[in-house]
Amino acid sequence: MLAALAVIGPISALLAKLSGDAFFERMRERNRVTEGFIPVIEQHQDFGTNTMWAAIALGVVTLALVYFVGPSAVAARTAGGPGGTRVMSIALTVLSVVAAAIAIYYVVRTGDSGAKAVWEGQ
Template sequence: MEINGLPAHALLVHLVVVLLPLTAVAAIVVSAWPAAQRKLTFLVPVGAVIGAIAVPITTSAGEDLAKKLGNPPFLEKHENFGDMVLPWAAALAVTTIAQWLYLRRDAVSTVPRIVLAVLVVAAAVGTATIVALTGDSGAQAVWGNS
């Protein structure tokens, strides 16, 4: 998989590495700050869904690149972390969509709002963490420090 002669993974990974952590931060802000709920609530699930869709495309491009490199052992840690990104990204997408749908209601009860906020924050922290670990292990593999 190439884009303009470059390995697609090296280009696509930036979408995941930027969009998912940014969406995770926005999801936490939306969960904690009512003013942000009114302004950002729709954008957060959109970012989460786009990020989740980008993950398998980026993973596929990474697998293609690994094959071209002969599946070197120094990529194993990066691949293992990479396999954990999609479940976390999916959790972020699902929880932010649920939160957005709930907050659109006219009458919003405190307990469900708090439960959803906790679930969103957990998914956001997990997503940002696994993306950071995956990105770091990939950078370590590329620069020979693994």
């Protein structure tokens, strides 16, 4: 289940970014975006790009955590096969927490900038 979410999350972030970019281009083609509003939208796009990369990083770290630290890795290590070490477990856990914090930060910033753009015209 966790591995599936690690793949679905970044794909969702990518699709959200692509749909937002397409919407912005469609609005520009129809001259429905004023020149003064473009920097606001570009800031929102930048946050969206950072959100996408943060989601991808979190997905990669989560997949590594599942592969090297999950139950199958523990069973392999117990049976004498390749499996993650304790140091790797700690490192991947710390990386996953940091990646999650960064992803949350950018999701909040992206949502906030989009909401302000829509509701306040900023």
